[in-house]
Amino acid sequence: MKVKQVEKMVRACMNQLKKKEYELGITKADVDAAVRVLQVIDKNGVPGCGGRAIIKINMSYWQHSNEPHTFTEYESYNEDPVIGKHEVQNFEHCVWLQVAHEVSHHVQYAICPHIKRFSRRGSKSYLKPHGDGFKTIYRFLRRDFINPLIDTNDSYFHHWFSREDLPKPEVKKKKLTKEQKENNSYRAKSKKLLKTWNSLWREKYNYDIYIEHGLQHGMSGGEFNFELALYSGYNEDSEDYSYDLRDHAHSWKEAYVWIGEEMKEIMEVL
Numbered sequence: 001m002k003v004k005q006v007e008k009m010v011r012a013c014m015n016q017l018k019k020k021e022y023e024l025g026i027t028k029a030d031v032d033a034a035v036r037v038l039q040v041i042d043k044n045g046v047p048g049c050g051g052r053a054i055i056k057i058n059m060s061y062w063q064h065s066n067e068p069h070t071f072t073e074y075e076s077y078n079e080d081p082v083i084g085k086h087e088v089q090n091f092e093h094c095v096w097l098q099v100a101h102e103v104s105h106h107v108q109y110a111i112c113p114h115i116k117r118f119s120r121r122g123s124k125s126y127l128k129p130h131g132d133g134f135k136t137i138y139r140f141l142r143r144d145f146i147n148p149l150i151d152t153n154d155s156y157f158h159h160w161f162s163r164e165d166l167p168k169p170e171v172k173k174k175k176l177t178k179e180q181k182e183n184n185s186y187r188a189k190s191k192k193l194l195k196t197w198n199s200l201w202r203e204k205y206n207y208d209i210y211i212e213h214g215l216q217h218g219m220s221g222g223e224f225n226f227e228l229a230l231y232s233g234y235n236e237d238s239e240d241y242s243y244d245l246r247d248h249a250h251s252w253k254e255a256y257v258w259i260g261e262e263m264k265e266i267m268e269v270l
């Protein structure tokens, strides 16, 4: 049932953007295509997403709640009076903001490449995830459709999500166990260590290493698991060196040991 409602929201946003005044050239086929790529999920700990062939809306996104609160946006434009943070009253408002945001990404990648005025290069490119192209589209939706809807506190639907469709109430934060405290301290230590190694590397080879961590993390069966990767790409100025290393860690303590050992080896070899 709620999928149908989110579909209606995506359709409403696309139909809004179809208006001639925006000069986006959106057709009925584009509207249908957007609805077709919609995925509605209900998962803790993951955001939504929007791309050329995907619009993913998460009913359990951390900012969604049925209580009045401030819904925030990306830091770079959170203070913008139109597309930035906004006061919301209920769950429906939250979902509208997420739908409008992800639909804007979809239009950014599916429609903007075909429009001349968006094809600027560099930092103005429509390709930048929360850059000018995205913000232009999102501003149309927020200014002309979403903000007025939220501010009049009207429901778009006769019957919005029933109570059992709402995400379960948040569990109150428990006191940290000794283990969790230890994990947190290793997390801080790991980050510090990564930073040190990175600056050493840069000094020695004059280019950056990239360290990705916290990828694919989540609770599965109550177990913390994340992927650590360390790699540097081909670099023409220095030797054509590239390095790739991946491993999994189940706690920050494991990660800390891994970072220490691997990095030491790399630095010694080179």
Ligand SMILES: [Zn+2]
Residues within 6 Å of the ligand: 101, 105, 129, 130
């Ligand atoms: Zn985004």
